Amino acid sequence: xxxxxxxxxxxxxxxxxxxxxxxxxxxxxxxxxxxxxxxxxxxxxxxxxxxxxxxxxxxxxxxxxxxxxxxxxxxxxxxxxxxxxxxxxxxxxxxxxxxxxxxxxxxxxxxxxxxxxxxxxxxxxxxxxxxxxxxxxxxxxxxxxxxxxxxxxxxxxxxxxxxxxxxxxxxxxxxxxxxxxxxxxxxxxxxxxxxxxxxxxxxxxxxxxxxxxxxxxxxxxxxxxxxxxxxxxxxxxxxxxxxxxxxxxxxxxxxxxxxxxxxxxxxxxxxxxxxxxxxxxxxxxxxxxxxxxxxxxxxxxxxxxxxxxxxxxxxxxxxxxxxxxxxxxxxxxxxxxxxxxxxxxxxxxxxxxxxxxxxxxxxxxxxxxxxxxxxxxxxxxxxxxxxxxxxxxxxxxxxxxxxxxxxxxxxxxxxxxxxxxxxxxxxxxxxxxxxxxxxxxxxxxxxxxxxxxxxxxxxxxxxxxxxxxxxxxxxxxxxxxxxx
Amino acid sequence: xxxxxxxxxxxxxxxxxxxxxxxxxxxxxxxxxxxxxxxxxxxxxxxxxxxxxxxxxxxxxxxxxxxxxxxxxxxxxxxxxxxxxxxxxxxxxxxxxxxxxxxxxxxxxxxxxxxxxxxxxxxxxxxxxxxxxxxxxxxxxxxxxxxxxxxxxxxxxxxxxxxxxxxxxxxxxxxxxxxxxxxxxxxxxxxxxxxxxxxxxxxxxxxxxxxxxxxxxxxxxxxxxxxxxxxxxxxxxxxxxxxxx
Ligand SMILES: Nc1ncnc2c1ncn2[C@@H]1O[C@H](COP(=O)(O)OP(=O)(O)OP(=O)(O)O)[C@@H](O)[C@H]1O
Ligand SMILES: [Mg+2]
Numbered sequence: 001x002x003x004x005x006x007x008x009x010x011x012x013x014x015x016x017x018x019x020x021x022x023x024x025x026x027x028x029x030x031x032x033x034x035x036x037x038x039x040x041x042x043x044x045x046x047x048x049x050x051x052x053x054x055x056x057x058x059x060x061x062x063x064x065x066x067x068x069x070x071x072x073x074x075x076x077x078x079x080x081x082x083x084x085x086x087x088x089x090x091x092x093x094x095x096x097x098x099x100x101x102x103x104x105x106x107x108x109x110x111x112x113x114x115x116x117x118x119x120x121x122x123x124x125x126x127x128x129x130x131x132x133x134x135x136x137x138x139x140x141x142x143x144x145x146x147x148x149x150x151x152x153x154x155x156x157x158x159x160x161x162x163x164x165x166x167x168x169x170x171x172x173x174x175x176x177x178x179x180x181x182x183x184x185x186x187x188x189x190x191x192x193x194x195x196x197x198x199x200x201x202x203x204x205x206x207x208x209x210x211x212x213x214x215x216x217x218x219x220x221x222x223x224x225x226x227x228x229x230x231x232x233x234x235x236x237x238x239x240x241x242x243x244x245x246x247x248x249x250x251x252x253x254x255x256x257x258x259x260x261x262x263x264x265x266x267x268x269x270x271x272x273x274x275x276x277x278x279x280x281x282x283x284x285x286x287x288x289x290x291x292x293x294x295x296x297x298x299x300x301x302x303x304x305x306x307x308x309x310x311x312x313x314x315x316x317x318x319x320x321x322x323x324x325x326x327x328x329x330x331x332x333x334x335x336x337x338x339x340x341x342x343x344x345x346x347x348x349x350x351x352x353x354x355x356x357x358x359x360x361x362x363x364x365x366x367x368x369x370x371x372x373x374x375x376x377x378x379x380x381x382x383x384x385x386x387x388x389x390x391x392x393x394x395x396x397x398x399x400x401x402x403x404x405x406x407x408x409x410x411x412x413x414x415x416x417x418x419x420x421x422x423x424x425x426x427x428x429x430x431x432x433x434x435x436x437x438x439x440x441x442x443x444x445x446x447x448x449x450x451x452x453x454x455x456x457x458x459x460x461x462x463x464x465x466x467x468x469x470x471x472x473x474x475x476x477x478x479x480x481x482x483x484x
Numbered sequence: 485x486x487x488x489x490x491x492x493x494x495x496x497x498x499x500x501x502x503x504x505x506x507x508x509x510x511x512x513x514x515x516x517x518x519x520x521x522x523x524x525x526x527x528x529x530x531x532x533x534x535x536x537x538x539x540x541x542x543x544x545x546x547x548x549x550x551x552x553x554x555x556x557x558x559x560x561x562x563x564x565x566x567x568x569x570x571x572x573x574x575x576x577x578x579x580x581x582x583x584x585x586x587x588x589x590x591x592x593x594x595x596x597x598x599x600x601x602x603x604x605x606x607x608x609x610x611x612x613x614x615x616x617x618x619x620x621x622x623x624x625x626x627x628x629x630x631x632x633x634x635x636x637x638x639x640x641x642x643x644x645x646x647x648x649x650x651x652x653x654x655x656x657x658x659x660x661x662x663x664x665x666x667x668x669x670x671x672x673x674x675x676x677x678x679x680x681x682x683x684x685x686x687x688x689x690x691x692x693x694x695x696x697x698x699x700x701x702x703x704x705x706x707x708x709x710x711x712x713x714x715x716x717x718x719x720x721x722x723x724x725x726x727x728x729x
Contacts, residue, residue: 383574385570385572385574386574386576388537388570388574389568389570389574389575389576389633390576390587391537391563392535392537392563392566392567392568392637393563393564393567393587393588393636393637393639393640394560394561394563394564394588394592394640395560395587395588395591395592396560399591403587403591404576404578404587407578408576408577408578411578
């Protein structure tokens with residue numbers, strides 16, 4: 001039987017996808033190192049009001065590069081994404097207030113210590129908490145993977161603490177402010193920055209020494225490690241290091257911290273004031289969200305239709321392939337799939353995947369699986385007699401499918417397609433885990449600087465709603481056209 | 485006499501369920517064969533095996549001396565010369581009456597568009613529906629739908645026509661129009677295999693009537709033999725039931 005059109009289309013799509021996935025050419029001529037960093041760890045690294053990444057780590061890394069004569073490309077990826085990218089050897093190093101731990105030393109080459117952190121505890125202003133003893137039997141909040149988390153775990157038995165963890169500092173603080181947790185623990189400068197920015201918290205402990213920060217370097221880059229260590233040594237000796245720290249922390253008092261913060265933060269914290277200062281950044285995030293959505297919708301629709309068709313071909317192998325595809329990619333949580341693709345595939349193949357491509361592949365597989373399922377179902381819901389009538393006329397399966405079954409099936413599928421487009425738009429927010437600067441990630445970054453979680457999330461939510469409303473209108477219009 | 489259809493010792497199982505239990509059936513050129521029998525006897529299954537819509541479990545089916553189950557046989561080419569009409573019409577609701585009729589000739593490249601349209605209009609005239617060419621199928625009555633379905637099946641100029649209870653889904657007042665079209669085809673010498681419960685019609689057009697019961701052919705012969713002198717007790721019971729219903 002002639003089904004050539006179908007196979008041609010299938011092969012063409014695979015070639016396109018493979019070409020799309022092929023490694024981007026890497027500049028080899030000049031020694032530029034890519035260093036990943038967090039985006040929400042003020043004052044070590046954060047976006048200032050002009051959406052420039054600043055902070056102690058950023059200035060330090062640039063200064064090291066300058067004294068040691070290499071170029072550095074600092075990538076604000078988010079802490080987890082940066083560490084995973086380094087593990088997958090997608091980047092050369094990470095500077096993100098990383099405590100030097102035996103586990104990290106085993107995985108990466110850690111530099112000499114460049115900062116000694118002191119963990120402090122903070123409680124809601126006005127709460128009667130004066131020492132660790134007052135916390136007995138209570139709940140405390142920390143950020144995952146930080147020195148403070150290690151510190152709290154080391155004392156939780158003694159004080160009978162229940163520990164709750166969050167991925168974002170701002171969520172840690174909010175948990176205390178709303179009264180869910182009695183206290184939170186964080187590195188002193190980080191906590192001090194937040195309080196000076198207006199958090200209703202007060203520090204109630206002396207800094208407890210909990211470890212040192214180092215720069216994580218990719219294993220097998222001894223040259224970079226040597227340069228970084230030499231740079232840290234030089235900068236500490238010539239006083240430049242102290243200057244960088246003072247630039248962000250002041251003299252250590254709340255007052256001087258406030259003054260320093262004013263140079264990086266928006267002054268007007270009203271809703272409209274925040275909207276005005278951050279609209280550019282938010283629109284940038286929205287643009288990325290829309291780009292991701294459109295590209296993902298196109299790819300997922302193509303893949304979904306092809307897999308859905310594969311699922312109705314009268315052939316066991318084809319149907320099995322489709323069923324398996326749907327089973328796996330509909331079954332995996334989107335976030336797991338994103339991390340698996342972004343960090344897993346490079347560890348297997350040794351080729352880098354840009355986060356955007358990883359994001360598109362993730363959405364294509366996940367949304368494509370859902371699309372395939374309803375395409376398969378939609379075709380299956382067309383009366384069996386239609387295929388029989390077409391075949392009885394002598395039409396080959398593929399022609400009968402294309403001219404008779406698909407046009408009827410697609411009509412049944414249209415509402416599902418619209419639904420899937422809206423879900424795709426919302427699902428892009430999950431890609432913030434691999435550091436894509438889409439709308440949700442943009443919101444997190446702004447909040448890390450100005451601690452205005454409620455106002456900024458309101459703006460982000462409104463932007464999603466507006467776009468979804470527009471998308472719904474457009475879809476309804478298309479639906480009317482098709483049904484006319 | 486040329487044999488157009490020849491089924492030899494055909495069996496069919498659905499799972500462990502024997503549905504067709506060794507059927508031998510021949511259809512000669514220009515012959516009109518009517519299949520009758522109680523519900524579930526296997527009439528539709530046998531009819532649908534003739535154009536390969538249903539597979540056999542064992543036995544052979546030859547169309548013009550070609551075994552349709554043989555690997556490498558182009559079943560689509562065989563289907564082009566066998567038209568089929570279904571109980572529930574199965575018109576394509578996504579295209580006009582004319583496009584329903586021209587789809588196969590155009591897609592299969594046997595006619596260009598203009599020729600196919602002209603042929604469609606001629607066929608619609610013979611089934612008495614000239615004015616319906618641009619309508620969508622869903623705006624037609626059942627009888628009109630079935631006549632369009634016959635026109636569609638004729639568009640590929642088939643040499644054999646299969647009908648599976650073409651009037652069972654119709655209101656009684658619509659049955660006559662459809663039977664008239666079929667009668668005309670029979671007179672023109674079309675080779676036809678018809679499953680029907682219209683015993684009067686069977687008596688009138690059939691060269692041969694074949695009685696099915698429980699997956700077997702229990703009796704066959706001329707309409708006179710079958711209707712006036714039935715031998716098999718089950719045929720007698722069956723005729724009593726349908727004629728006195
Ligand atoms: N797809 C199927 N799966 C399982 N059993 C089937 C299938 N199609 C038909 N059968 C069975 O095969 C037997 C013969 O069915 P068939 O449709 O050929 O009967 P029929 O003589 O056309 O009856 P009717 O007059 O009711 O149309 C029945 O017992 C039916 O239940
Ligand atoms: Mg039947």
